[in-house]
Amino acid sequence: MPELPEVEVVRAGLERHVRGATIAAVEVLHERPVRRHPSGPTGFAAALTGRRIEGARRRGKYLWLPLDDGDAILAHLGMSGQMLVQPVAAPAERHLRVRFALTGVGPEVEGRELRFVDQRMFGGLSVSVGGADLPSEIAHIARDPLDPAFDDAAFVARLRTRTSGVKRLLLDQTLISGVGNIYADEALWRTRLHGERPGNRLTRAQAVELLGHAREVMNEALAQGGTSFDALYVNVNGESGYFDRSLHAYGRADEPCDRCGTPIRRVPFMNRSSYYCPRCQPAPRSARPKA
DNA sequence: ATCGCGACCTGGTTGC
DNA sequence: TGCAACCAGGTCGCGA
Numbered sequence: 001m002p003e004l005p006e007v008e009v010v011r012a013g014l015e016r017h018v019r020g021a022t023i024a025a026v027e028v029l030h031e032r033p034v035r036r037h038p039s040g041p042t043g044f045a046a047a048l049t050g051r052r053i054e055g056a057r058r059r060g061k062y063l064w065l066p067l068d069d070g071d072a073i074l075a076h077l078g079m080s081g082q083m084l085v086q087p088v089a090a091p092a093e094r095h096l097r098v099r100f101a102l103t104g105v106g107p108e109v110e111g112r113e114l115r116f117v118d119q120r121m122f123g124g125l126s127v128s129v130g131g132a133d134l135p136s137e138i139a140h141i142a143r144d145p146l147d148p149a150f151d152d153a154a155f156v157a158r159l160r161t162r163t164s165g166v167k168r169l170l171l172d173q174t175l176i177s178g179v180g181n182i183y184a185d186e187a188l189w190r191t192r193l194h195g196e197r198p199g200n201r202l203t204r205a206q207a208v209e210l211l212g213h214a215r216e217v218m219n220e221a222l223a224q225g226g227t228s229f230d231a232l233y234v235n236v237n238g239e240s241g242y243f244d245r246s247l248h249a250y251g252r253a254d255e256p257c258d259r260c261g262t263p264i265r266r267v268p269f270m271n272r273s274s275y276y277c278p279r280c281q282p283a284p285r286s287a288r289p290k291a
Numbered sequence: 292a293t294c295g296c297g298a299c300c301t302g303g304t305t306g307c
Numbered sequence: 308t309g310c311a312a313c314c315a316g317g318t319c320g321c322g323a
Contacts, residue, residue: 061318078300078316078317078318079300079301079315079317095301118300119300120299120301120302121301122299122300122301122316122317122318123317162293162294164293164294164295168294171317173318181315270296270316271297271298272316273316
């Protein structure tokens, strides 16, 4: 599943391969991915045909392509979305949803098209009116920790006013964007914090350390993922290569903790799972079953 | 303002 | 063997 580092790799690939290209035609093969676009597939295609793509930007896991008229294509990859730059003649992918015919000069564009492929269709595309600089649809989303303008002190202060468990807060896009289930668990493991510890029970030092670890984990993943996808075939295939090697908690139920050897525990969390070391990351009193 | 939960999706895997 | 249940999980919208 694409997390922030993978989305950044996709953004960089799009910047390189479709910047400057003009959209000659749009074909929507499944209407669900454009469900957020008010005028549907027809309006989506009409709004984009003839527009030139000026670049590729990102906030958290959202991507957008600024256009020459001040609008933007806003995209989210969801859990299984891919943006592919493919030869026009390449056979359609099994889950091809939207196809953008491109025209332009240079080998990056010639004979190629942009494809949105998404198996589970949690992802989506829409046209953001006037959204070239920052789509209004995502203006409420906080900056992500890899953004140079991310305000560390403000994040720490807000985190420490909240009563929710700190894992839930890490996933709150209005506080910090780009952190998903995997990196939340990894950042908590590194900080030796249990995800159910309330935000307002963290010391300032703990909150600062947690943010630092979240940033660190994502930077490490970006460093590894960035080398393996440097191809014309802009790809995120669900496997960043980082997952298998460097995870200490996520997906490691019953395996020994890399620090203390205690089996990693898996518990249900918001219709998914949390993984943590019960010894390094003891549950707060409030989360322990009453005797 | 904040909190917490269910719905949305598909396909691979697990369990009976 | 067949089929149902489960699992992955980011975001949105809802009621409290």
